[in-house]
Amino acid sequence: xxxxxxxxxxxxxxxxRRDVLVNLCGSFERNGGIVGILGQREAGKTTLINLLAGxxxxxxxxxxxxxxxxxxxxxxxxxxxxxxxxxNIRFIAMLYSASVHGLMRDxxxxxxxxxxxxLRLNTLSRDIQSRLVYCLGLCLRFDYYLADEAIVIGDxxxxxxxxxxxxxxxxERTVILVSRSPAAIKKHCERAYVLHDGQLLSFDxxxxxxxxxxxxxxxx
Amino acid sequence: MNxxxxxxxxxxxxxxxxxxxxxxxxxxxxxxxxxxxxxxIAVHIVVFSLMRLYAGVEVQHGxxxxxxxxxxxxxxxxxxxxxxxxxxxxxxxSYRAFSQVTPLxxxxxxxAVNMLLYIGLAVVTFWLLQLFGYSxxxxxxxxxxxxxxxxxxxxxxxxxVLAGPFHYLPFLRTVVMIGAMRxxxxxxxxxxxxxxxxxxLRPYAIWIPNLHLNDMAxxxxxxxxxxxxxxxxxxxxxxxxxxxxxxxxxxxxxxxIEAKKVPA
Numbered sequence: 001x002x003x004x005x006x007x008x009x010x011x012x013x014x015x016x017r018r019d020v021l022v023n024l025c026g027s028f029e030r031n032g033g034i035v036g037i038l039g040q041r042e043a044g045k046t047t048l049i050n051l052l053a054g055x056x057x058x059x060x061x062x063x064x065x066x067x068x069x070x071x072x073x074x075x076x077x078x079x080x081x082x083x084x085x086x087x088n089i090r091f092i093a094m095l096y097s098a099s100v101h102g103l104m105r106d107x108x109x110x111x112x113x114x115x116x117x118x119l120r121l122n123t124l125s126r127d128i129q130s131r132l133v134y135c136l137g138l139c140l141r142f143d144y145y146l147a148d149e150a151i152v153i154g155d156x157x158x159x160x161x162x163x164x165x166x167x168x169x170x171x172e173r174t175v176i177l178v179s180r181s182p183a184a185i186k187k188h189c190e191r192a193y194v195l196h197d198g199q200l201l202s203f204d205x206x207x208x209x210x211x212x213x214x215x216x217x218x219x220x
Numbered sequence: 221m222n223x224x225x226x227x228x229x230x231x232x233x234x235x236x237x238x239x240x241x242x243x244x245x246x247x248x249x250x251x252x253x254x255x256x257x258x259x260x261i262a263v264h265i266v267v268f269s270l271m272r273l274y275a276g277v278e279v280q281h282g283x284x285x286x287x288x289x290x291x292x293x294x295x296x297x298x299x300x301x302x303x304x305x306x307x308x309x310x311x312x313x314s315y316r317a318f319s320q321v322t323p324l325x326x327x328x329x330x331x332a333v334n335m336l337l338y339i340g341l342a343v344v345t346f347w348l349l350q351l352f353g354y355s356x357x358x359x360x361x362x363x364x365x366x367x368x369x370x371x372x373x374x375x376x377x378x379x380x381v382l383a384g385p386f387h388y389l390p391f392l393r394t395v396v397m398i399g400a401m402r403x404x405x406x407x408x409x410x411x412x413x414x415x416x417x418x419x420x421l422r423p424y425a426i427w428i429p430n431l432h433l434n435d436m437a438x439x440x441x442x443x444x445x446x447x448x449x450x451x452x453x454x455x456x457x458x459x460x461x462x463x464x465x466x467x468x469x470x471x472x473x474x475x476x477i478e479a480k481k482v483p484a
Contacts, residue, residue, distance in 0.1 A: 053317075053319060054319025054320075055316060055317075055319055069319075071317040071318070072317075075317060077314075077316055077317035078317040078318065080241065080244075080245065080314060082244075082245065082248045083241070083244055083245075083248065087244055090240070091237055091240055091241045091244075092237075094233060094236055094237035094240060095233070095234060095237035095238075095318060095320070095321070097229075097230065097233045
């Protein structure tokens with residue numbers, strides 16, 4: 001379980017201080033399927049994702065995490081463009097104490113990368129890089145996955161394949177999707193929060209969260 | 221106890237993984253990879269050897285010029301590379317996706333890659349010098365290697381300490397790498413021995429820890445050379461002190477780097 005208790009994060013820009021998350025509380029269960037977090041522009045969605053990924057530490061409050069958390073699925077940051085596909089997979093397998101050969105085989109199968117394993121990443125298309133980083137995350141079997149705006153990436157065929165894969169294996173993991181698009185949340189999520197004024201508002205149903213989000217958006 | 225062992229094991233895995241990536245990045249950055257590294261060391265060895273020959277010193281205290289300069293260059297190289305590469309490791313952004321990799325892990329992995337590379341090259345060079353008759357047998361291999369390791373660790377310590385000033389005053393990096401390192405290469409005994417110095421300079425020279433390490437290395441390498449002025453306590457104090465201070469600087473700097481990192 002991931003538990004956020006009165007978590008606060010602020011940033012300084014010059015002399016001005018901006019409170020992004022203020023005494024935020026919330027929790028995410030293991031094997032909870034796809035959970036959405038709706039938030040307007042600059043509501044602190046990326047900050048929250050960075051916090052959950054362990055890239056930021058809260059300035060106040062407590063973040064407890066039992067279980068492994070992935071990197072942001074759509075991010076290419078885990079990859080190094082000057083290394084080959086094989087070397088990137090080997091590095092990540094070593095980093096997460098996974099079987100190098102097992103991960104190599106699983107990723108090549110899932111992302112269909114058998115032909116490009118020994119090519120440098122910077123010689124490959126963006127789509128192939130996206131497939132690699134995405135499938136690497138899935139094959140490592142984290143307890144929690146983080147998605148910023150998009151739950152699937154890459155070309156249409158790959159998106160379709162992954163949407164099916166995620167739907168079929170949804171109960172094996174928790175995917176936390178942050179977005180400002182109610183349509184995306186409605187399409188993928190079973191449960192949703194709304195991030196507003198640095199607070200996480202909880203709703204039992206996605207439709208309730210979307211209604212509240214739209215009301216807040218209109219009021220703004 | 222189990223958690224401690226598990227944590228230590230995971231930490232070791234992280235270090236091994238970062239070392240693997242650092243090694244690939246290091247050779248990938250240069251067009252000729254390892255050959256370019258060897259080439260730049262070879263150029264320095266040749267230049268310093270010629271300087272010594274030009275000064276009319278071919279053999280002194282029973283030390284032939286080529287192995288003499290090689291010992292000095294490898295010791296200096298290990299220290300210099302630490303100073304140049306460790307500070308940038310602390311602000312490296314390429315590991316931000318991985319929360320388990322701390323800036324200190326990157327710094328230590330980079331330092332370990334440097335040490336393995338240069339100590340490996342040094343051993344091969346010393347062995348080749350013996351094979352082709354440019355050098356007599358190495359007096360004490362263990363001591364020579366330990367002194368190279370000490371230089372590497374000293375470089376890591378000083379690199380960590382300098383990461384602080386380099387972070388707040390970036391121009392200082394250029395000053396240290398171009399100015400201070402050049403001066404150090406001339407005064408740390410890379411191409412001379414302590415007894416070669418004029419007597420009025422010696423009281424100042426004994427404060428330079430690198431000069432102690434160089435003379436210790438030459439005593440270990442050349443059985444015919446005996447020195448009686450170096451202090452192991454003094455050198456250990458410098459290495460330990462720089463590491464301790466460096467770790468404090470890294471911890472203080474970690475928050476400052478993180479605060480700059482992510483916009484809302």
